[in-house]
Amino acid sequence: MRKTKLWLASLLAALLITAAAPSLLAQASGKIHGHVQDPLGIAMPNLPVQLSLDGGATAKYTFTTDANGDYKGDGIAPGNYTVTLLNATKQTVDRFNDVKIMAGQDTLQDFDLSRPAYIAKMTPEQKKQLEEAKAKNAGIYKENAQIKNLNADLTEARKDNDDKNYAQADALMTRDAALKPDAAVLWVELGRAQKGENKLPEAATSLQKAIDVDTASKKPHPDVEAAAENTLGEVLATEGKIPDSQAAYEAAVKDDPKNSPMYYGNEAIMMDRAGNIDATVAAADKAIAADPSKPIPYYLKGKALISKATVDPKTQKIVAPPGTAEAYQKYLELDPNGPFSADAKAILAQLGTTVQSSYKAGRKH
Numbered sequence: 035m036r037k038t039k040l041w042l043a044s045l046l047a048a049l050l051i052t053a054a055a056p057s058l059l060a061q062a063s064g065k066i067h068g069h070v071q072d073p074l075g076i077a078m079p080n081l082p083v084q085l086s087l088d089g090g091a092t093a094k095y096t097f098t099t100d101a102n103g104d105y106k107g108d109g110i111a112p113g114n115y116t117v118t119l120l121n122a123t124k125q126t127v128d129r130f131n132d133v134k135i136m137a138g139q140d141t142l143q144d145f146d147l148s149r150p151a152y153i154a155k156m157t158p159e160q161k162k163q164l165e166e167a168k169a170k171n172a173g174i175y176k177e178n179a180q181i182k183n184l185n186a187d188l189t190e191a192r193k194d195n196d197d198k199n200y201a202q203a204d205a206l207m208t209r210d211a212a213l214k215p216d217a218a219v220l221w222v223e224l225g226r227a228q229k230g231e232n233k234l235p236e237a238a239t240s241l242q243k244a245i246d247v248d249t250a251s252k253k254p255h256p257d258v259e260a261a262a263e264n265t266l267g268e269v270l271a272t273e274g275k276i277p278d279s280q281a282a283y284e285a286a287v288k289d290d291p292k293n294s295p296m297y298y299g300n301e302a303i304m305m306d307r308a309g310n311i312d313a314t315v316a317a318a319d320k321a322i323a324a325d326p327s328k329p330i331p332y333y334l335k336g337k338a339l340i341s342k343a344t345v346d347p348k349t350q351k352i353v354a355p356p357g358t359a360e361a362y363q364k365y366l367e368l369d370p371n372g373p374f375s376a377d378a379k380a381i382l383a384q385l386g387t388t389v390q391s392s393y394k395a396g397r398k399h
Contacts, residue, residue: 065140066133067106070099070119073147073156073164074171077103081122083145085115090129112137119145128152184210184217191223200230211240218248218255222262225269234269241266245285260290264297271304276313279304283317295325302334314338318361329368333378336361340381352384359387 066085070078079101084093094115097107112135119128128145135141146152156164187210194203207224214220221244228237244262248254267282283301287294298321305313318335321328339358346353362378369375 062112062137063108064110064112064135064137065106065108066097066110066117066135066143067104067140068142068144070103070105070145071147073153074167075148077101078145078147079103081127082120082124083107084118084120085110085133085135086118087113087115089131090116090118090126110135117143180214184214184220188219188223191227195223195226195230198230200227203227204231204233216247216251218244218251218258218262220244221247222258222265225262225265229265229269234273237269238266238273241269256289260286260293260297263289264300267297267301268304271301271308274308276305276308276310279308280313280317295321295328298324299328299331302331306334306338311338311341327368329365329372332361332365332368333372333374336365336378336381351386354385359385363387 068083070081070083072078077099079099081099083097083099083105084090085095085097085107086093095107095110097105099105115133115135117130117133118126121127128147130143133141133143153161153164187206191203191206191210194200194206203223204227207220207227211217211220211224221240225237225241225244228234228240241262245259245266248259248262263282263286267279267286270276270279270282280301283297286297290297298317302314302317302321305317315335315338318331318338321331322335336358339355339361343352343354343358345351359382362382365372366375366378366382
C-alpha cells in the first residue's frame with residue numbers, strides 16, 4: 035500500500051511538472067515590437083526586420099511590418115541582438131546593435147529614418163532628393179488642409195441654402211470660390227445662393243462658371259454639371275429666357291440621364307410659372323415619358339391645356355384641347371388626395387367629364 039502511494043505521488047509530481055512546462059517556457063522568452071517610418075515620416079509596410087546574434091550575418095528571427103509600418107514578434111530567446119531593417123531586395127536599410135531581449139519583457143525598437151543620425155549618413159544627392167520631397171509634400175499637405183476646410187464650408191453653405199439663409203451661403207461661397215476657382219461644386223452652391231437672393235444675372239454667371247470649370251477639368255463630374263444646368267434652367271426661366279432654359283434642362287438630362295424625370299419635371303414647373311403654355315406641355319410630356327408614375331406633370335399638362343379651352347358658341351360648353359381631361363384624370367388616379375385634386379375635379383366637372391369616385395393610390399411626386 036505504501037509503495038502504491040509513493041508511486042501515485044511520483045506520478046502526480048510528474049504531471050504537475052509537465053503542466054507547468056508551457057508557462058515556464060513562455061517566461062523564458064521575450065518579445066520585440068516597433069514602428070518603421072521613412073525619412074519623410076511615412077510608414078513603411080511589408081519590410082523584414084531581422085534579429086541576429088552574429089552582427090547581422092545570420093538571421094535567427096524575422097518579422098514583417100504591417101500596413102501601418104508596425105512589427106512585433108515573440109518567442110525570442112533572451113540575449114543581445116543585432117536588429118536589422120531590410121528593404122524589398124533584402125539590402126540593409128538601418129541597424130541597431132546590442133538590443134537586449136529579456137525573458138518575460140517586450141522590447142521596443144523603432145526604425146525612425148527621419149532621425150538626424152540617419153539623415154547625416156545620407157549622400158548629398160539623397161539629401162537633396164529628401165528636401166525636394168519635403169517641399170512637395172508640404173504643398174500637398176497645405177492643399178489637403180485647404181480642401182478639408184473648403185469641404186466644411188461647402189457643407190455649411192448647403193445647409194444655409196436649404197434653410198434659406200442665402201446671404202450667408204453667398205458670402206461663404208464667394209470667398210471660397212475665389213480661393214479655389216477650379217472647384218465646380220463651389221460655383222454651383224454660390225449660384226444657388228444667388229438665385230435665392232434673386233440675384234439672377236450673378237447666379238447665371240456662377241452656374242455657367244461651374245459648368246465651364248468642370249468641363250475643362252481632367253476628370254469631369256457629369257452629376258455636378260447636371261446640378262448646375264438644372265439650377266441654371268430655373269434661373270433662365272425666371273428671367274424669361276425660355277429657349278435658353280429649355281437648353282439647360284436638356285443638357286442636365288444628357289449629363290445625368292438617370293434623373294431625367296426630375297429635370298423634365300422641374301422644367302415643366304418653371305415653364306408653368308413663366309406662363310409658357312406650349313413649353314409646359316412639351317416638358318410635361320417628356321417628364322411623363324421618362325416616368326409615368328409621377329402625378330405633377332399630368333396636372334401641369336392639364337392646366338396648360340385647359341388654358342387653351344374655348345367656348346362653343348352654340349352650346350356654351352367648354353371645349354378643351356385633346357388630352358386635357360385625360361391628364362387631369364391621370365393626376366387624380368396617381369394622387370387622389372393631392373394638393374391639386376380639388377382643382378382637377380372642378381375642371382373635370384366643368385368639362386362635363388364624369389369624375390371617378392375612387393382611384394388607386396399612387397406614388398406622389
